[in-house]
Amino acid sequence: MLTLSDVTYRIDKRRLLDRANVQIPDGAKVGLVGRNGVGKSTLFNLIRGVLEPEDGTIELPGSQRIGFLAQEAPGGPATPFETVLAADRERTRLLAEREAGPDPMRAAEIETRLIEIGAHSAHARAGRILAGLGLDDTLQQRPLADLSGGLRMRTALAAVLFTEPDLLLLDEPTNHLDFESALWLEHFLRGYRQTLILISHDRRVLNAVTTMTVHLERGKLTAYSGNFDAFLRARREHAERMAVLAKQQQDQRQRLQAFVDRFRAKASKARQAQSRLKALARLEPIPIAAAEPPPRISFPEPPPLRPPLISLERASVGYVPKKPVLSRLDLRLDPDDRIALLGANGNGKTTFARLLAGRLPLLGGTIVRSPKLRCGYFAQHQIEEMRANESAYDHLAALMPIALPETVRARLGSFGFGEDKAFVPVAELSGGERARLNLALVTHDAPSLLILDEPTNHLDLETREALVQALNEFSGAVVLISHDWHLLELVVDRLWLVADRTVRPFEGDLEDYRRMVLEPAEAANGDGRSDTNGRRMARRQAADKRRLLEPLRERARLAEATVARLSKEREALERRLGACDGVRVTGPAVSEALKRRAELIRLIANAESEWFLNAEALERAEQKQASE
Numbered sequence: 001m002l003t004l005s006d007v008t009y010r011i012d013k014r015r016l017l018d019r020a021n022v023q024i025p026d027g028a029k030v031g032l033v034g035r036n037g038v039g040k041s042t043l044f045n046l047i048r049g050v051l052e053p054e055d056g057t058i059e060l061p062g063s064q065r066i067g068f069l070a071q072e073a074p075g076g077p078a079t080p081f082e083t084v085l086a087a088d089r090e091r092t093r094l095l096a097e098r099e100a101g102p103d104p105m106r107a108a109e110i111e112t113r114l115i116e117i118g119a120h121s122a123h124a125r126a127g128r129i130l131a132g133l134g135l136d137d138t139l140q141q142r143p144l145a146d147l148s149g150g151l152r153m154r155t156a157l158a159a160v161l162f163t164e165p166d167l168l169l170l171d172e173p174t175n176h177l178d179f180e181s182a183l184w185l186e187h188f189l190r191g192y193r194q195t196l197i198l199i200s201h202d203r204r205v206l207n208a209v210t211t212m213t214v215h216l217e218r219g220k221l222t223a224y225s226g227n228f229d230a231f232l233r234a235r236r237e238h239a240e241r242m243a244v245l246a247k248q249q250q251d252q253r254q255r256l257q258a259f260v261d262r263f264r265a266k267a268s269k270a271r272q273a274q275s276r277l278k279a280l281a282r283l284e285p286i287p288i289a290a291a292e293p294p295p296r297i298s299f300p301e302p303p304p305l306r307p308p309l310i311s312l313e314r315a316s317v318g319y320v321p322k323k324p325v326l327s328r329l330d331l332r333l334d335p336d337d338r339i340a341l342l343g344a345n346g347n348g349k350t351t352f353a354r355l356l357a358g359r360l361p362l363l364g365g366t367i368v369r370s371p372k373l374r375c376g377y378f379a380q381h382q383i384e385e386m387r388a389n390e391s392a393y394d395h396l397a398a399l400m401p402i403a404l405p406e407t408v409r410a411r412l413g414s415f416g417f418g419e420d421k422a423f424v425p426v427a428e429l430s431g432g433e434r435a436r437l438n439l440a441l442v443t444h445d446a447p448s449l450l451i452l453d454e455p456t457n458h459l460d461l462e463t464r465e466a467l468v469q470a471l472n473e474f475s476g477a478v479v480l481i482s483h484d485w486h487l488l489e490l491v492v493d494r495l496w497l498v499a500d501r502t503v504r505p506f507e508g509d510l511e512d513y514r515r516m517v518l519e520p521a522e523a524a525n526g527d528g529r530s531d532t533n534g535r536r537m538a539r540r541q542a543a544d545k546r547r548l549l550e551p552l553r554e555r556a557r558l559a560e561a562t563v564a565r566l567s568k569e570r571e572a573l574e575r576r577l578g579a580c581d582g583v584r585v586t587g588p589a590v591s592e593a594l595k596r597r598a599e600l601i602r603l604i605a606n607a608e609s610e611w612f613l614n615a616e617a618l619e620r621a622e623q624k625q626a627s628e
Helices: 040-048 080-087 089-099 104-116 119-132 149-162 179-190 203-209 228-263 267-282 349-356 380-384 392-399 405-413 431-442 461-473 485-491 510-523 533-578 588-627
Strands: 002-011 014-024 029-033 055-059 066-068 167-171 195-199 212-217 220-225 310-317 326-333 338-342 362-369 375-378 449-453 477-481 494-499 502-505
Touching: 002 040, 014 040, 014 055, 014 212, 014 220, 029 040, 029 203, 029 228, 040 066, 040 167, 040 195, 080 089, 080 119, 080 149, 089 104, 089 119, 104 119, 119 149, 119 179, 149 167, 149 179, 179 203, 179 485, 179 510, 195 203, 203 228, 203 485, 212 228, 220 228, 310 349, 326 349, 326 362, 326 502, 338 349, 338 485, 349 375, 349 449, 349 477, 375 431, 380 431, 392 405, 392 431, 431 461, 461 485, 477 485, 485 510, 494 510, 533 588
Parallel strands: 029 195, 029 212, 066 167, 167 195, 338 477, 338 494, 375 449, 449 477
Antiparallel strands: 002 014, 002 055, 212 220, 310 326, 310 362, 494 502
């Protein structure tokens, strides 16, 4: 059991922990939550012994091994596979000792211990963990020095998972993962047998993995049973109870004070008045935590544009002529689309995003853009390239040279930058504040299309909720690349899969995609035995049946989208005509509007008919397949 008793720790004059207490039982899976900057990472360093508390104690069993995901990426000539194997120091030491040829008694002890720690399956286990985190066989054998920082961080994560420590401390482990690897990690951690403490701003991971939540706020640690959603419910109910008690106490105070004020001067009531004064003095106020103001994000309203915003026909894109990364692109993006790009890292999601944003030219095929289309493109490298000595105001004012200072400050305010933050140098801003500033910068000209590549990496849970709300209120189109399931689930309504060197619509929802990604992991047990041939064949047959129905699904979906698009145009047209109600207006403009309205009614009826016919045909085909 991990026990913190009256732990106090401060940085300069600021107390991050103030006589904090908590007990974490062995085998618990704990989510450590709290706003950015409250001291969660510092608490990890105290538990590890890297820092010493100013007061209080931290107790751990002496034999307990602690595993920690360091923030520094490993490097050098070693391969990821070698790095992961070397992380198990006991195994490495025992193998070296066995190689040296000890006496028979010691050799038997070594062999027994190697069996106990699963040393003989270590190669297979290391390979599975690395593959689950997105490093295939080729990447596993390349020197770390040749890999990107993100892949090296995945190697560090694989190494700490491979060692299976008694206490595993993970600080934002999904930040360097794609959606697929984050799903694999979630599946792995659910089955982890030792104690786990997880700092994460990924709500789905917290809900899926943790069985206990510890909240760090104002220097205090409060433990709640259950996952993150259970913590939110319990905290809300506690706040409501405290508010009721505080109201009851305030009413009691008023009654006591009224009695004292009325009868203090009367001799017959003086003793009772004194008694009530003492009762007032003993009445300790019920503390009501002052709610921190929620973070703000509000995107500027874009101008309306006619669909499509972008259409692609037989398009291909890449970085080297005649060597496309993606090809056979036949897609259409409309003003009200909310699309998530799915697919493993390296498949070309960012390449496709850059094509949509106008940052990459076509290698072949055609792309047609709406003439007035403006695009806001958010990428992680933009945060790293900000000018450290300049403020948020300086960055935005440079992009809005003709805007008044009041306009620039107001725009910054819509992203949570008040007077206290607008003029602070970027170097002094937190990672989350820089991410919000980047959102302000890429939307400075009110774009009609937002393309966001991992926008939540540095955002805490409250700011992620603010981003969800802002995206849902945004009237333009959105394309998202994110491993944040909660964000995707609440924002997107269409999925495009980037795989097999192309991009195509994905039939199904996020849960269908999760099952598809995790099939290999769920098909293998701890010994590495694969699923049976019969179940594999059943999955293959089901996939073949889905492919046969794909043309019907596509026609039904296109007809439905056409009905929605035409209905929206008709409603807008009728609103304009309604504005003339009661006013005698004639002329070519009104005549054209009435003619277009009649045409829209006819087109909507045709599209609805096609939609219903295809939906019925799809339903009959599905019923036929189910009966076969």
